[in-house]
Amino acid sequence: MGLITNFYEATAMILFGIGFVTLLLQKNLIKKIIGLNIMDSAIFLYLATTGYITGRGAPIIIDGIVYQDAYVNPLPSALVMTGIVVAVSITAFALALSLKLYEHYGTLDMDKIALMSRGGDV
Amino acid sequence: MGMTFHFPLFIIFLPMLASVVMPLLRNSNIARQITIWVQVVMIGLSLGLTASLWNAPVPYFTYLMGYFPSPFGNEIRAGMLEALLAVTFSTVLLFSVLGTGYDTNKDIIPGKRPLFYCMINLLNTSLMSLVFTNDIFTAYVFIEVNTLAACAIVATKENKDTLKATLKYLLLSVMGSGLFLLSTAFLYAITGHLLMEPAREVISYLVQDGHYHFPLTMTMLLFIVSMAVKSALFPFHTWLPDAHGSATTAASALLSGLVLKGYIVMLMKMLYRVYGLETVAALGVFHVLFFFGITGMIAGSVMACFQTKLKRLIAYSSVAQIGYIFVGMGLDTQGGFTAASYHIIAHAFTKSMLFIAAGALIAASGSYNIADMTGAARKNKMAGIAFTAGALSMVGIPLFAGFVSKFYLAGAAVQGQTSIWITMPVLAVSTFLNGLYYFPVLIRIYSKGDGASASVAPACKPAPSFSANFTLVCLMAANIALGIFFTPLLSALEKGFVWLG
Numbered sequence: 001m002g003l004i005t006n007f008y009e010a011t012a013m014i015l016f017g018i019g020f021v022t023l024l025l026q027k028n029l030i031k032k033i034i035g036l037n038i039m040d041s042a043i044f045l046y047l048a049t050t051g052y053i054t055g056r057g058a059p060i061i062i063d064g065i066v067y068q069d070a071y072v073n074p075l076p077s078a079l080v081m082t083g084i085v086v087a088v089s090i091t092a093f094a095l096a097l098s099l100k101l102y103e104h105y106g107t108l109d110m111d112k113i114a115l116m117s118r119g120g121d122v
Numbered sequence: 123m124g125m126t127f128h129f130p131l132f133i134i135f136l137p138m139l140a141s142v143v144m145p146l147l148r149n150s151n152i153a154r155q156i157t158i159w160v161q162v163v164m165i166g167l168s169l170g171l172t173a174s175l176w177n178a179p180v181p182y183f184t185y186l187m188g189y190f191p192s193p194f195g196n197e198i199r200a201g202m203l204e205a206l207l208a209v210t211f212s213t214v215l216l217f218s219v220l221g222t223g224y225d226t227n228k229d230i231i232p233g234k235r236p237l238f239y240c241m242i243n244l245l246n247t248s249l250m251s252l253v254f255t256n257d258i259f260t261a262y263v264f265i266e267v268n269t270l271a272a273c274a275i276v277a278t279k280e281n282k283d284t285l286k287a288t289l290k291y292l293l294l295s296v297m298g299s300g301l302f303l304l305s306t307a308f309l310y311a312i313t314g315h316l317l318m319e320p321a322r323e324v325i326s327y328l329v330q331d332g333h334y335h336f337p338l339t340m341t342m343l344l345f346i347v348s349m350a351v352k353s354a355l356f357p358f359h360t361w362l363p364d365a366h367g368s369a370t371t372a373a374s375a376l377l378s379g380l381v382l383k384g385y386i387v388m389l390m391k392m393l394y395r396v397y398g399l400e401t402v403a404a405l406g407v408f409h410v411l412f413f414f415g416i417t418g419m420i421a422g423s424v425m426a427c428f429q430t431k432l433k434r435l436i437a438y439s440s441v442a443q444i445g446y447i448f449v450g451m452g453l454d455t456q457g458g459f460t461a462a463s464y465h466i467i468a469h470a471f472t473k474s475m476l477f478i479a480a481g482a483l484i485a486a487s488g489s490y491n492i493a494d495m496t497g498a499a500r501k502n503k504m505a506g507i508a509f510t511a512g513a514l515s516m517v518g519i520p521l522f523a524g525f526v527s528k529f530y531l532a533g534a535a536v537q538g539q540t541s542i543w544i545t546m547p548v549l550a551v552s553t554f555l556n557g558l559y560y561f562p563v564l565i566r567i568y569s570k571g572d573g574a575s576a577s578v579a580p581a582c583k584p585a586p587s588f589s590a591n592f593t594l595v596c597l598m599a600a601n602i603a604l605g606i607f608f609t610p611l612l613s614a615l616e617k618g619f620v621w622l623g
Contacts, residue, residue, distance in 0.1 A: 016304065023297055032293060039300045043307055050311045076310070079259055083303060086266045090296055093270055097277065097289050104282050110289075117286045 008049040015042035029098045029108045033091060040087040044080045051076030126174035129167045130185055130200045130254045133208055134247060136160055136167075141243035150235030154219065154226075157239045161216035164246070168208035175202055176614070182621050184256065197256035197317060203463060203618030206611070207253050207387060210467045213600070214379050214474045215246055221478040221593030222372040224485060229279040229370040238278045245271040245376065249384045258306050258396065259316045261388055265302060269295040269352070272381045275373040276365050287364035294361045298351035305344035309396070312337055318395040329401050339405045342397060346410065349389040353382045355448055356418030359441045363429075366437035371481030374433060378440045379474035383466045386447055390459065393451070394622045403454055412452025412541060416548050418445025423555035431490045432480050435559060436473070439516060442552060443469045449548075450531050453541055457534035460616045461527055467611075468515070468523035468604055475597035476512035479505045482586060482594075483567060492563055499567035502586050506567055508594035513560035515601050518553050523604035528553070530612065 003010045019042055022035025051073040059071035098108060105113050140160045147153045175181045182201030189195070219242060230238050248268035255261050273295070277288040310316055312334055313324040328334050347358075354362040366374050393402050402408060422442030429435040443465070450462025482505035484490055487498035499506025515522035528549060535545035604611070 016300075020297070020300070023293065023300075029289070036293075036296055036300070040303070043300065043303050046304075047307050047310075050307065075316075079307075079310075082259070082263060086263060086299075089270065090266065090292075090299075093273065094289075094292055094296070097273075097285065097292065100277075100280070101285050101289060104285055113286055117282055 009046060012042045012046035012049065015039075015045065018042075027109050027111050029094075029101070029110060032110075033094050033098070036094070037087065037091060040083065044083055047076045047080050047083070126171050127183065127185065129171045130198045130204075130208075130250075131187075133164055133167050133171075133212075134198075134250045134254060136164060137243040137246040137250070141240045141247065144236050144240030144243060147236045150232055150239070153236040153239040154223070157219055157242060158216065160243065161212055161219065161246075164212040164250075165209065165216065168205060168212055171200060172202075172205040172209055175200070175205055180621070181617055196260055198254045199256040199318075200254060201618050201621050202614050203622060204253050206467070206614060206618065207383075207463075208250060210470050211249050211253070211380055211383075212246070214470045215242070215376065217593045217597055218372050218375040218379065218474050218478065221590045221597075222370070222375065222481060223589060224587060225371040225481045228485075231280075234278055238275060241271045241274045241278070242372070242376070245275065245381065249380055252384045252388050256318050256395075257316055258309065258318065258321070258392075262299070262303055262306055265352070265385070265388070266299055268381060268384060269299060272377055275376065276369040279368075279370040279373070281368075283364070283368040287361070287368045291361040291365040294358070295352055298348040298358075301344050301348035301351075305341045305348065308337060308341045308344070312341070318391070321396050322398055325396070325401060326398055329404065335405070338397075338401075339407070342392075342402065342405065342407055343410070345392050346389065346407065349385045349392075350414065350448075353385040353389075354441055354444055355414050356421050356441060356445060357414070359418070359422070359444075362441060363434050363437040366440065366477075367431060367434035371477060374437070374481075375474040375477040378437065378477060379470040382440065382444060383470060386444075386451075386462075386466060390451065390463070391622075394459075394619070399454070399623065408452050408454040410452075411448050412454075415445045415448030415450075415452050416544060418442065419449065419548055419552045420445075420555070423552055423559070427555065427559045429559070430492055432484065432492050432495065432563065433477070433490065435492070435563065436476050436480055439476075439556070439559070440469075440473060442556070443473070443516070446527070446531060446552075449545065450527075450534065453531075453534050453537075453545070455534050455537045456616065456619055457530065457537055459619050460612060461530035461534050463615050463619070464530060464608070464612060465527035468527045468601075471597060471600050471604060472512050472515045472523055475508055475594065475601065476516070478590070478597070479509040479512060479594060482590060483509060486586075492566060495563075495567050496569055497567070500570075504586060504591045504594050508598055509567065510564055511598045511601060513564055515605070517556045517560055521602060521605045523601045526605055526608045526612075 016039055019035045019039030023032050023039060026032050026035060053072050056070060056072045059074045102108055105116055137160055140156055144153050185198040187196040244267060248264040251264040252261060273288050273292045276284055276291060313321045315321040315324060351358040366378050419442050422438055422445055426435050426438035429438060447462045447465050450458045450465060482502050483495060483498045486502040487495045515524035518525045518528040532549055535542045
């Protein structure tokens with residue numbers, strides 16, 4: 001019952017799990033970064049769902065302020081916006097770093113990188 | 123109050139402004155000068171804030187950003203604890219930049235140096251925001267800024283090892299931030315607030331009514347895990363030795379001394395101001411903190427014993443010291459929190475000094491390995507003395523800062539009845555282990571060595587600069603001052619915690 005009425009939240013949590021496991025267990029750096037993005041998107045879905053109230057409109061003033069009950073909660077959308085900005089910058093940094101790693105090691109496999117750097121001196 | 127009312131705002135925005143200016147500069151020397159002078163101003167501002175709160179009848183105030191009232195606006199809260207942490211953080215940051223000019227110039231190519239100082243200023247902004255903010259989502263944003271800046275200053279010394287260390291650090295940190303954002307979303311869904319005080323009112327009401335016990339516990343555990351990953355509590359520490367051990371000296375000193383502490387301060391604020399200590403105790407979360415802290419104290423020290431490289435040894439010692447702080451928080455007493463916050467300050471001053479001295483010793487001996495450092499302290503006398511002082515403080519010899527925090531940790535453990543039988547033996551064992559890995563290094567760097575190794579001494583031995591020596595003297599003075607005149611500081615911290623709740 002709970003899962004059907006709250007299927008957005010349930011989906012978000014399943015997606016979060018998928019992203020989290022991908023981030024932790026995949027060897028390939030690009031797949032890890034994709035996992036990170038799935039994880040963040042799942043949280044954004046969850047946040048957006050918290051603010052949405054069925055049957056109400058976006059809180060944009062067109063014909064003057066109607067009344068409070070006509071609008072959804074705008075705050076979670078603002079949080080999602082901020083979160084997206086943060087996620088984009090983290091992804092960009094991680095991708096730039098992967099590029100540098102590929103230049104130095106010639107591979108994107110974390111296990112191989114760990115093996116290769118063990119021999120090197122700091 | 124008057125002028126000092128606006129100081130927290132300036133403390134946050136001044137380094138932000140400086141970080142915006144940095145990428146425009148071509149000359150790395152000017153960037154360094156600006157960073158240093160910004161720090162000096164910051165120390166002045168935070169000292170002014172501390173002085174104005176010292177004798178105030180109500181030693182805290184809330185500052186509304188843009189004067190928007192509570193449900194819409196963003197709030198800053200400044201109290202005794204926050205002001206003292208701001209003083210500590212800005213002082214340690216100043217000395218970490220000032221004392222490591224040689225290594226920074228050696229490790230980072232000239233074109234990138236202004237960007238390095240840009241990242242240091244960003245780090246400063248985010249640390250100050252974490253200390254002062256009263257809003258959970260603002261904290262999330264600055265946690266991310268802090269993570270990016272910290273990763274960037276590790277990566278600026280570009281070689282195989284730092285890049286790998288940065289990526290490991292970034293991936294684990296990002297996992298931690300994901301958990302933090304998730305728990306923030308849950309908390310917002312449960313309480314409908316992101317500001318700390320209104321959220322706590324709702325939570326205490328919910329706990330009294332017996333609703334939402336399970337979601338609240340889970341949310342709190344998510345917060346703790348996310349902050350534990352970022353502050354390298356024992357089972358989540360794997361990124362720390364790589365990142366702190368391979369970065370340039372300034373970055374190592376900053377990361378070990380300050381960045382880890384920013385997250386712990388945030389966790390303290392979450393426990394105190396969002397959940398309230400009674401709720402945390404009722405949900406049994408203190409035992410989790412205590413258990414992981416105790417494990418970290420022993421495990422960090424044991425792993426440090428097996429290190430052959432000096433910087434990695436100091437990095438593992440940080441893992442153990444983070445354990446001390448979590449034990450202090452897990453004792454579930456006011457005294458425990460005071461001891462933990464005193465250890466934050468003591469460790470910030472000591473660990474940054476150890477890393478700066480280690481950088482100088484590495485430069486003097488020309489090797490990262492402890493085995494090659496025979497007589498390094500004879501080549502750079504000041505670094506040797508500072509390393510000795512830092513090691514003694516970490517072991518917990520009286521008259522040094524580390525002793526006071528250990529002493530008060532033990533005192534706080536006596537107040538909590540059940541934890542004393544675990545805390546005391548573990549403190550003793552951990553002190554013994556600290557001695558076990560610091561004293562061989564001391565003996566090594568002061569021993570004369572045989573003639574063969576002395577003859578192959580590196581030719582590129584740099585003369586220690588005035589600013590490096592000045593930094594080490596100042597940090598040693600701070601360390602000894604913290605070890606002798608601790609009473610007013612401890613009572614001020616205690617006052618800070620009383621009013622924090």
